[in-house]
Amino acid sequence: GFKLRLFPFSLGGKALAWETSLPEGSVTTWDQCKRAFLAKFFPTSRTAKLRNEISGFTQLSSETFSEAYERFKGYQMQCPHHGFSKENLLSTLPRSVTEVQDVVRHGQQRLLHG
Numbered sequence: 001g002f003k004l005r006l007f008p009f010s011l012g013g014k015a016l017a018w019e020t021s022l023p024e025g026s027v028t029t030w031d032q033c034k035r036a037f038l039a040k041f042f043p044t045s046r047t048a049k050l051r052n053e054i055s056g057f058t059q060l061s062s063e064t065f066s067e068a069y070e071r072f073k074g075y076q077m078q079c080p081h082h083g084f085s086k087e088n089l090l091s092t093l094p095r096s097v098t099e100v101q102d103v104v105r106h107g108q109q110r111l112l113h114g
Contacts, residue, residue, distance in 0.1 A: 003030045015041065038081050050079035057092050069093070
């Protein structure tokens with residue numbers, strides 16, 4: 001496809017040398033290309049660490065929801081091959097939202113009953 005044909009133009013240095021050294025016909029789809037590239041240049045330990053950050057994500061007490069959301073998106077951008085479905089990703093965020101809601105609710109109760 002289109003992405004596969006353009007991919008070599010986005011590479012330089014070791015990545016370009018790697019791509020040109022692939023046996024002709026060994027990578028015929030974008031998914032094959034993506035898997036081969038990530039296997040070569042993205043350590044499994046880094047993938048595992050980022051997957052853990054994504055799946056166990058919670059908002060830090062020192063950050064706003066907006067900051068937490070940006071951090072959450074950052075983990076996804078650093079590991080685009082994380083393998084989580086959109087549903088899984090969306091189910092991770094409510095933990096943070098719930099924590100914010102609990103704080104707000106607790107504060108409102110203090111105002112009402114204080």
